[in-house]
Amino acid sequence: MTGESTKLPAVILAAGEGLRLQNGANDKPKPLASLLGLNLLERSILTGCQAGIDEFIVVVGYRKDELIPQIDELREKCGLSIKVVENPNWQAGNGTSVAACAPHLSGPFLLLMCDHLFEPEILHDLVAADDGSDVCLLGVDRRIGDLFDPDDATMVRLEGAAITAIGKGLESPDAVDTGFFLCRPLLFPALEKSRRTGDGSLSGGIRQLSGNGEIRAVDVSGRFWHDIDTPKAFEVGVDCLLERLKTAKRIDGPISRHINRFFSIKITRRLARYAISPNQISVVSTLFGLLGAGCFFGAGVIASWHSLWIWGLMGLAGLLIQISSIFDGVDGEIARLKYQTSPYGAYLDYMLDRYVDGLTVMGMVYASYMLSGSFIIVLVGFMAVFGLPLSSIHRAKFLAETKRNYLSEDDGPLRYLPYSRDVRLFAVFLGGILNKVDLTIYFLALVPNLVALLRFHAVKKAMAK
Incomplete structure (x- = not known):
């Protein structure tokens, strides 16, 4: 109401x-x-x-x-x-x-x-x-x-x-x-x-x-x-207002809900007192993400160096991507806490996320290709870049057509698949620190595209409500 x-x-x-x-x-x-x-x-x-x-x-x-x-x-x-x-x-x-x-x-x-x-x-x-x-x-x-x-x-x-x-x-x-x-x-x-x-x-x-x-x-x-x-x-x-932020967003993924919010709310507690807008925090989140993507590209550039240098740069890339994911929650928390939500803010956040996602996958693909020489990883990476924005595009299109948010319960059994953006970025984080970016690329290519295909029936059912 x-x-x-x-x-x-x-x-x-x-x-x-x-x-x-x-x-x-x-x-x-x-x-x-x-x-x-x-x-x-x-x-x-x-x-x-x-x-x-x-x-x-x-x-x-x-x-x-x-x-x-x-x-x-x-x-x-x-x-x-x-x-x-x-x-x-x-x-x-x-x-x-x-x-x-x-x-x-x-x-x-x-x-x-x-x-x-x-x-x-x-x-x-x-x-x-x-x-x-x-x-x-x-x-x-x-x-x-x-x-x-x-x-x-x-x-x-x-x-x-x-x-x-x-x-x-x-x-x-x-x-x-x-x-x-x-x-x-x-x-x-x-x-x-x-x-x-x-x-x-x-x-x-x-x-x-x-x-x-x-x-x-x-x-x-x-x-x-x-x-x-x-x-x-x-x-x-x-404390009450900050605690309420944990449940304010019904479409939170599991990583956001159980890991990221623990850190983001602590950051929000400290930043809320300053005249910092949610859009400025969205830009900060994007910069962390772009730095992470750049580190993946850098790991590819130094592919001939000692493996410790490569592993260190991969780990730094993964860490920066996860920090970006945490700050991606801070902007929304600040907006809700200070009544600064706006259509443009949601639009800006959506568009900047797409740049981070795309460049991150491209950086991982470049690093993996330079280290392995396998052209297959490039093809898989193309499928990952294609599939990553589908979930967000799907939600935006559903909202535009039905004037309501697409909630996890609308997905039925699909909601148990790890496809939300917070999970994807956490997979990038793990792939970076464990030096397993090739496995992360396969994961990013498979799950989002699989969910997008299976969702056709779920969307039809949800629109009929």
Whole structure:
């Protein structure tokens, strides 16, 4: 559902001081704390965009003069509708920040916290649960035992979907308040009534709604969300986002999933903080690949030298190709982590991969021919060069015709054959370090072409779905 429009504006609360995250050191306002290359407010807005939201209201208060220029820059950079609402009473509680938006809202709206990491499907769940009744909705999570900091969490008690109690330190809770709401203007008088009793918090307003049966729970258990209030929670949030990258790409091959991701995510953790684009990383991956191909050609040039020199150059070639394969995963990780995916980026990555693949096989064929003098390896190499791009071409053509990705399950039994690009490059790596490039060439000629021939039936079946 990601990318579908919710047709609702989103209010994001960014007015609080956030001292617990800063540990008392007023380095930056909490919404501007940078997490893997994006500040918390920017990450909330861009995640909202992934859910299809195109209208935002950001409430500022503490150190607003630092936040507003950043919001203006994001509005300009992303072409978003972002309205800034100032709350001079922010110290009285986060409920006053919601109330400050009342003049700007006449219908339903989503309510988010700027210090929450989340997946956009949570917002879709709230919208899908709305039946038009004049009530507010709160996303709740029943996985209380999995909470990072349960003592600080706002808990709720439930009777069916009705919220009967809400607050911190609540006894016998049924679920936790996630901080994601679908609200209606009836929230504003409830907040005012709570404020008059001395409680300016959002939870105070929710308690008022609860007493009138005007707030319902929507179970979002199983969805990812994480509240960042402390430095430790911040680090856990970093780990959570990186861990989610391991399963973000459903068409990962076995080498990418079990070997490459181990290294690529460590690289991504370090590179994400810098202003490096995914396309730049694609170029770096290509350079490693071209260097590897060049080393294979070089091994052919020095075919008459001592075998240790040849073996060393072959091994270096294989290592460079595997490094290229790892960086080929980093560009996608950075793109997904920082919301920088683009059609051109996918196109560039696809085309550069084809150059690396072709030149690598040509380099291996040249080296093998110069070492053995066998013309058969040239013919086999031609079949390898012909077959290598077929899998990628097949996926691209399938996507163009059906508007959906071709997944491994579409292949049926074929998915167990080692034909994906990560496996092919790993075979090149092994062939290089073991000085068995001739066997690698035979493998690259046989498997991709065999899979391409057998796929005709699988594709016909998949297209009929």
